[in-house]
Amino acid sequence: MEETDLIKNLKEWFNFDRFRAGQKESIETILNGENTLAILPTGTGKSLIYEYCGYVTEGLVLIVSPLLSLMDNQVLQLNQAGEKRAAALNSMLNLEERRLIEKRLDYYKFLFVSPEMLQSKWLVQRLSRLKIALFVVDEAHCISQWGLDFRPDYLYLGKIREELNNPLTLALTATAPQEVIDDILKTLNLDPTDTAVYQSNPNRENIYYDFREIEDNDKDTELLQLINDFPNPGIIYFSSKVKAERICQLLRENTEQAVDTYHADRSIEDRKIIQRQFLNGELDIICATTAFGMGINKKNIRFIIHYHIPNSIEEYLQETGRAGRDGLQSIAVLLYSKSDAVFKFKKMKETQLNDNIITMNDKNESLEPWGLSDSDLAMLQVIKARHLSKEQAKSLINQRLEKRISKFVAMGQLATQNRCKREMMSIYFNQKNDPVQIWCCSFCQSDIQSLVEEMQLISQPKKIQINYEKKWDQVIKELFIL
DNA sequence: CGTATCATCATTAATGATGATACGGTGCTTTAAT
Numbered sequence A: 001m002e003e004t005d006l007i008k009n010l011k012e013w014f015n016f017d018r019f020r021a022g023q024k025e026s027i028e029t030i031l032n033g034e035n036t037l038a039i040l041p042t043g044t045g046k047s048l049i050y051e052y053c054g055y056v057t058e059g060l061v062l063i064v065s066p067l068l069s070l071m072d073n074q075v076l077q078l079n080q081a082g083e084k085r086a087a088a089l090n091s092m093l094n095l096e097e098r099r100l101i102e103k104r105l106d107y108y109k110f111l112f113v114s115p116e117m118l119q120s121k122w123l124v125q126r127l128s129r130l131k132i133a134l135f136v137v138d139e140a141h142c143i144s145q146w147g148l149d150f151r152p153d154y155l156y157l158g159k160i161r162e163e164l165n166n167p168l169t170l171a172l173t174a175t176a177p178q179e180v181i182d183d184i185l186k187t188l189n190l191d192p193t194d195t196a197v198y199q200s201n202p203n204r205e206n207i208y209y210d211f212r213e214i215e216d217n218d219k220d221t222e223l224l225q226l227i228n229d230f231p232n233p234g235i236i237y238f239s240s241k242v243k244a245e246r247i248c249q250l251l252r253e254n255t256e257q258a259v260d261t262y263h264a265d266r267s268i269e270d271r272k273i274i275q276r277q278f279l280n281g282e283l284d285i286i287c288a289t290t291a292f293g294m295g296i297n298k299k300n301i302r303f304i305i306h307y308h309i310p311n312s313i314e315e316y317l318q319e320t321g322r323a324g325r326d327g328l329q330s331i332a333v334l335l336y337s338k339s340d341a342v343f344k345f346k347k348m349k350e351t352q353l354n355d356n357i358i359t360m361n362d363k364n365e366s367l368e369p370w371g372l373s374d375s376d377l378a379m380l381q382v383i384k385a386r387h388l389s390k391e392q393a394k395s396l397i398n399q400r401l402e403k404r405i406s407k408f409v410a411m412g413q414l415a416t417q418n419r420c421k422r423e424m425m426s427i428y429f430n431q432k433n434d435p436v437q438i439w440c441c442s443f444c445q446s447d448i449q450s451l452v453e454e455m456q457l458i459s460q461p462k463k464i465q466i467n468y469e470k471k472w473d474q475v476i477k478e479l480f481i482l
Numbered sequence B: 001c002g003t004a005t006c007a008t009c010a011t012t013a014a015t016g017a018t019g020a021t022a023c024g025g026t027g028c029t030t031t032a033a034t
Helices: A003-014 A023-031 A046-056 A068-080 A095-103 A121-128 A141-146 A152-163 A178-187 A216-229 A241-254 A268-279 A313-320 A338-349 A355-363 A374-385 A390-416 A421-428 A449-458 A468-481
Strands: A035-039 A060-064 A086-089 A110-113 A132-137 A169-173 A195-199 A207-213 A234-237 A259-262 A285-288 A303-306 A330-336
Touching: A003 A023, A003 A046, A023 A035, A023 A046, A023 A195, A035 A178, A046 A060, A046 A068, A046 A110, A046 A132, A046 A169, A068 A086, A068 A110, A086 A095, A121 A152, A141 A152, A141 A178, A141 A313, A152 A178, A152 A374, A169 A178, A178 A195, A207 A390, A207 A421, A216 A241, A216 A303, A216 A330, A241 A259, A241 A285, A259 A268, A303 A313, A313 A390, A313 A421, A330 A338, A330 A390, A330 A449, A338 A390, A355 A374, A355 A390, A374 A390, A390 A421
Parallel strands: A035 A169, A035 A195, A060 A110, A060 A132, A086 A110, A132 A169, A207 A330, A234 A285, A234 A303, A259 A285, A303 A330
Antiparallel strands: none
């Protein structure tokens, strides 16, 4: 397709005047019939790529998505844009709705499914009889990050692709170092020599990367100071739900900010409400675990604070990348303590899978969770499915462990080494380092007073919030406890 | 790993000493049949 036509369609279908970095390149390789892996920064508009290609090519666009909420969002957005031929096939549907979609699969242009749903033989068979214009794996890093760990069905996508007659494939993600790229291609059964990989540097120009080594005892005062200095809104990431709750309480008691938590123990309704409140600017700060983030499209997040060290540089960049999507100056702070790292390292090495359990899978069909973690259960399932011998199983377990540890070590080095952080991240992702930034990182500039002032200038004046919940809590305490 | 939290016990009955315990996180799916 000619350049002018590409742009004309963009205007006509999406009402944009020009492509963002990476969009056009990816669309071109796909329309050229090449399988494509596109690694594009968050907020680039990755869904536009497959929507665009869907309109050019005849047939169904089948999108594998990791989260129900993501699917829902995408379908909603498509519907709002006037596209009625979009649906998500998942467990949120009742039987009737599901039957209806299944009966008229050929009506749809965009169909969203989870990897688990594709385990249904019947569904795959039905799909294989349709013309599939494009097979899309959204958030493709999940293959590497979650596959061996806790959603093994991600590992079968290559086989599914085969059963669907190897349709043209597009994998999308924001962060993938070389080994994750290798993982994705291998798992999806894509030939590395014959797949277009479009990659860009996941560093974000308008984020200052701040790493602070700090004693556990000093974290809370440091945090309060940061919250006091930084303009809202912001996210604080924790690696524990309990800690997220506690700090949320601390912030409610010691600041005027509207704060809430987001993690897997909150109900689905609560999560929806909190997410909406945050998007609408009714909440200033979210104390979250890694559960919060994918698909959050809020432009003006000014700061991301990591209360604990993340498990990998990918994870760190995914999470910090949620700041400053409006392009304005933002900041990411990691509060690093040695004891956190030691604790995480220890946890990481723990596996309950011993010889007895590994060999037991021959005899015992039912896999009762004898106190096994989800991650070990997933591993056991893979071992079973692949009919691995004890030695092979052990080697796979070891492989998983080493993968985790090497990622974590890289993250630890990023946090502690005296070197430009942006440069280190670029090296990790095999990317050319960007030219010097005005605000780079805590190695390059340590005095950030004027950066904070700059952020305060661009931020909206803080709304006065009345935190009813907090007030009621106090009233109730005074009434009944005194 | 070291430390935060909690239960217990002791003793000028409300606090403090002591010992025991705990100590990630991510989510899909529930099939009779078309």
